[in-house]
Amino acid sequence: MSAKPIPGTPVFTGAYAMRGYALNKMCFSLNAPENRAAFKADEDAYCAKYGLTPQQREAIRSRTVAKLIEAGGNVYYLAKFAGIFGLNVQDLGAQQTGLTVDEFKARLQAYSVHNEDVKAGRLTNV
Amino acid sequence: MSKIIGSVSTSHIPAIGGAIAKGLQQEPYWKPFFDAFPPARDWLHAAKPDVAVVVYNDHGLNFFLDKMPTFAIGAAGLYTSEDEGWGIPTVPPVQGAPDLSWAIIEQAVADEFDVTTCQEMLVDHACTVPLQLMWPAGWEGIRIVPIAINTVQHPLPSARRCLAFGRSIGQAIRAFSQDLNVVVLSTGGLSHQLEGERAGFLNPEFDDLCLNALINKPELLTRYSSHEIVELAGSQGAEILNWIVGRGILGGAAREVVRNYHIPISNTAAALQVLEPA
Known part of the structure; x- marks a missing residue:
């Protein structure tokens, strides 16, 4: 399929x-x-x-x-x-995305702005 | 009759095991992750569990692609960890609960889930890291039933099937002849992707939806195919299937006791959710 x-x-x-x-x-x-x-x-x-x-x-x-x-x-x-x-998996991620390891880590870090919202469950309403 | 006291769902990222081994729990990188656990442990220890049913996926320790069961149930008296190849320390063995394992197997097969039974089963970090998180001083007196879900080789079981499988397991536990307190430990996720040009993909919005739905509307998640879950949660985010099995085991209405969510731990959106029967 x-x-x-x-x-x-x-x-x-x-x-x-x-x-x-x-x-x-x-x-x-x-x-x-x-x-x-x-x-x-x-x-x-x-x-x-x-x-x-x-x-x-x-x-x-x-x-x-x-x-x-x-x-x-x-x-x-x-x-x-x-x-x-x-x-480690950051090294693998950096290599596959064409970023330096620091750039790859920064990309992950950027998602952290949502941490408090998800902790409070307020990003979605189910 | 046994009682299901609740469920603890947590990420099982290998780096957590490394951080525990090195004592890094209070370092700035790790603190927001580890600090969520004392309340979860307080809840757990107050509920006095005898057995943990651990729903996880194997990462190439016990299972290889030569034989890849969709649903595998451990029925051993003792479970050990072993070298996984990239440096995570092994941990002390864990006692099994084979009598409960077989009760679960009997019920699951009666409910037409064609499971693989394992009288020998190595348990990898996905099973042992959550044990370390919940029983940091050791798990003497705690027995486990490990249940491995294929979240690695497609086709994966559907979310709908996983929820139903969990419900069958829950029924077996509640009908079990011994008076045990059973906690469900489901492990993995939440969103993350290790491979491809999309490596590093995370999806807080979908994670939030999953966490909210898992409390009392797990059926909402059964609308997604496994392929859609990979698209929304990332390749390894498919480990949410373990959490869905766990929610099925817990059964009826639930109340959220603890929630944590922290990006990033390694490449992963790390989460912790403790639910108890409402």
Whole structure:
């Protein structure tokens, strides 16, 4: 079933889940510290073991979130890969939006003007 | 017969676990988030819960895409956390309540919810961070029934289905033969999006609508498809489905005891809502 696309929002459907299976499986394996060590010791061999497609291998090599997503990566699994480099979700957000990390954080912060309204439940009337 | 004393719904952002581990609760960034919890804990501890039914989504600790259940119910005697890969510390194990788990499973299947039962189940930050927030000194004497909802791989269950699933669970708890006080802990959300060019998207207006509707008009949220929820709340904002299940468990009329809303925590609109039966 296809729904109208949401701009700037990849929806992790079955098509993505199939396309990204090897990549996500490799990232899932990085939960284990010995696997993170093996990845760091020999990235090529580790990626080969999981049968990454050339597109996925290139995406991993480039450390580019947009390419990893395009290759079927799901952000929850990619977070385990990003963790190896000490990157958090603000770093990932900045990279995907073309902002610096400080600019990305400022964009999030800008929404805080609504905090008191939502706390009081006065933005909507249901 | 068991009693549902109320529900605590909270964001489960991993960075919260990191902040707890580093003792940052009173730092300016974290204070507006953590300061909302003492009143919620006072309420909770006064209600003397025996069991917490925790509705959450797994982020790739227990479940992978090889087998992705839509609704999974833990039926273990003990639940442990484990390395999630990016540095959140593990926490002490939590006792299970398998007899209540099976009562819930029996009721859910009788109500035609085809659940996955898990006699072994690792619990990730989405289950453990809320436990840390509600029982910061430890959860000795508290048992849990973890219930994992697929909010990750589409198609997701609909909001309508989630509300109905919750109601079935609530019925099982109320009919359970033992005299237990049960609290519902639903976790995740509110609006946030981690991936794509729209990463960093938040929607306070939709969050406000959800919080207001969850008090006594949860049916309002069942008008949205999962796709519409992603559009309005962001990709990971779909975790509101956990809250909708939780509201279904709570059942009838409710009263809001505590509400907090704070942007930003990490990339997320962080929220806390405590409801009790009216």
